[in-house]
Amino acid sequence: MAMGMAVGKRAEILLVSMAYIYLVLSVGASHKVGREEEEEAEADRITELPGQPKVSFQHYSGYVTVNQVAGRALFYWFTESVHHPDSKPLVIWLNGGPGCSSVAYGASEEIGPFRLNKTGSGLYLNKFSWNTVANLLFLETPAGVGFSYTNTSSDLFDTGDQRTAMDSLEFIIRWLDRFPRYKQREIYLTGESYAGHYVPQLAKEIMTYNSRTKQPINLKGIMVGNAVTDNYYDNLGTVAYWWSHAMISDSTYRQLLNKCDFHQEQESNECESVYSYAMDQEFGNIDQYNIYAPPCNNSDGVGATHRILHLPNRPHPIFRRISGYDPCTEKYAEIYYNRPDVQKALHANTTKIPYKWTACSESLNRNWNDTAVSILPIYKEMIAGGLRIWVYSGDVDSVVPVTATRLSLAQLKLTSKIPWYPWYVKKQVGGWTEVYEGLTFATVRGAGHEVPLFKPRAALQLFKSFLSGHPLPKS
Incomplete structure (x- = not known):
C-alpha cells in the first residue's frame, strides 16, 4: 500500500513537472511568436515617402501571404489615426473594378491622408482624410x-468573387496577427463600386469564420458607395437614370x-448594338462617372487615362475617363507609384513584378470568371x-447611379424608421437620407462615382455619422 502511494506521488510530481515545462515552453514560444x-x-x-x-x-x-502554395500575397497600406489611434476603430477600404487599386483610388484621391501632386513628384495633405477619425487599412x-x-500565373485568368472574399479574409486574420493590438x-468594411460585391461578401465570410472560431473578428458594420448590388435592378435603374x-x-430608352x-448573363446582339449606339452617338464626350464634370484630356501632356468598371450583363466592360476636381489624378498615381524610390519606401514590388504598376488591371477584369447575380x-x-449597414450614392454618377441602388434596395422591403429628409453639412444640403430597420441609405448631392473625391467634406460627415451610428444631421 505504502509503495503504491509512493509511486502515485512520483507520478503526480512527474505530471506537474511536465506541465510546468510545457507552460514554460509555450510561454517562450508565444513570446517568440510575439x-x-x-x-x-x-x-x-x-519612415517617409518621397515628397511626403x-x-x-x-x-x-x-x-x-494569403496562399503559401500558390504564392499569392496581398499588398496593404495602413495609416493610423491622427488622434488617439489606440482608441479608434479599424476601417478597411476596398476599391472595385474588379481589378482596381485601393492605393490608387481610396488612398490617393479619396479618403487617405495624402493627395498626389500633378507631376507625380510628391504628396500634400488631405484635410478631409478619414484617418482624422479612424485607422485606415487600404487593401489591394x-x-x-x-x-x-x-x-x-493561372490565378490571373481564374479569379472572381469567391476567391477574392476568401483571400481577403485570410489577409485580415494574418494582418491582425501581425498587428495584435x-x-x-x-x-x-468600406468601399465603392464593384466593392459592392467585395464588402458584403467579405462580411459574410467573416460572419461564417466567427461562428466557428474562439477568436472572432470584431466586425461591427459595413458602408458601401455607388455599389454594384443586383444585376437586374442595377441595369434597369441605370437605363432609367440615362433617360x-x-x-x-x-427612342433609345x-x-x-x-x-x-437584364435577367440574362449575356445580352443579345440587338441589345449590345443599342448600348453601343447610346454611348457612341448620344452620350457625347462626357465623363460617365460624373456627368457634369469635365473629362481628362491631353492638354497637360500626361495623356488621357481610362477607368475599368465591370458590370455583369453589360455587353462589355466600360472604359471611360476618370474625372473630379482634377480629372487626371489616376495618371499622377501611375507616375508616382512606378518610381523605384517610392516602391522602396512602401516596401512594394519586392519580387520585381514583370509589369508596370497600374491603377487598374485590364487583363484581370477581362478574365473575371465568378460574379454573383x-x-x-x-x-x-x-x-x-x-451589422450596421450604410449604403450611399453620389447622385451625378451614371455608371452605378442612385436610381439603380434605390431599385435594388427596395427589393429588401425594409420598414422605414426615419422617413426621407435632407441632411446638412456647413449649412448646405449635403444630400438626402432615409433610415430603415437594419439599413441607412443616403445620397450625396453633386457627387460622382467616387464620392469622397468630388465632395470630401460631405463624405467625411457621412463617415463620422456612420461610425457613431447616428442619423445624418438634419440641420
Whole structure:
C-alpha cells in the first residue's frame, strides 16, 4: 500500500513537472511568436515617402501571404489615426473594378491622408482624410491588382468573387496577427463600386469564420458607395437614370427596355448594338462617372487615362475617363507609384513584378470568371446578424447611379424608421437620407462615382455619422 502511494506521488510530481515545462515552453514560444510579429510590423513601418509632408501619425505598408502554395500575397497600406489611434476603430477600404487599386483610388484621391501632386513628384495633405477619425487599412485585392501578386500565373485568368472574399479574409486574420493590438478593435468594411460585391461578401465570410472560431473578428458594420448590388435592378435603374438625365433619347430608352433582357448573363446582339449606339452617338464626350464634370484630356501632356468598371450583363466592360476636381489624378498615381524610390519606401514590388504598376488591371477584369447575380441575399444575412449597414450614392454618377441602388434596395422591403429628409453639412444640403430597420441609405448631392473625391467634406460627415451610428444631421 505504502509503495503504491509512493509511486502515485512520483507520478503526480512527474505530471506537474511536465506541465510546468510545457507552460514554460509555450510561454517562450508565444513570446517568440510575439517578437516575430512585432518585428514584421516594425519592418513594414514607413519612415517617409518621397515628397511626403511631415505627419504626426504612423503608417505601414507591405505584403501578407494569403496562399503559401500558390504564392499569392496581398499588398496593404495602413495609416493610423491622427488622434488617439489606440482608441479608434479599424476601417478597411476596398476599391472595385474588379481589378482596381485601393492605393490608387481610396488612398490617393479619396479618403487617405495624402493627395498626389500633378507631376507625380510628391504628396500634400488631405484635410478631409478619414484617418482624422479612424485607422485606415487600404487593401489591394485580389492578387494581380496594384502591387498584390501571385506566383501562379493561372490565378490571373481564374479569379472572381469567391476567391477574392476568401483571400481577403485570410489577409485580415494574418494582418491582425501581425498587428495584435487591433485584434479586439471594432472593425468596419468600406468601399465603392464593384466593392459592392467585395464588402458584403467579405462580411459574410467573416460572419461564417466567427461562428466557428474562439477568436472572432470584431466586425461591427459595413458602408458601401455607388455599389454594384443586383444585376437586374442595377441595369434597369441605370437605363432609367440615362433617360431621366437626358443622356439618351426616348427612342433609345424604349429600345433598351424592349431588346435587353437584364435577367440574362449575356445580352443579345440587338441589345449590345443599342448600348453601343447610346454611348457612341448620344452620350457625347462626357465623363460617365460624373456627368457634369469635365473629362481628362491631353492638354497637360500626361495623356488621357481610362477607368475599368465591370458590370455583369453589360455587353462589355466600360472604359471611360476618370474625372473630379482634377480629372487626371489616376495618371499622377501611375507616375508616382512606378518610381523605384517610392516602391522602396512602401516596401512594394519586392519580387520585381514583370509589369508596370497600374491603377487598374485590364487583363484581370477581362478574365473575371465568378460574379454573383445579386448581393441582396447577403444583405438579409448581415441585417439578421446585427451589422450596421450604410449604403450611399453620389447622385451625378451614371455608371452605378442612385436610381439603380434605390431599385435594388427596395427589393429588401425594409420598414422605414426615419422617413426621407435632407441632411446638412456647413449649412448646405449635403444630400438626402432615409433610415430603415437594419439599413441607412443616403445620397450625396453633386457627387460622382467616387464620392469622397468630388465632395470630401460631405463624405467625411457621412463617415463620422456612420461610425457613431447616428442619423445624418438634419440641420
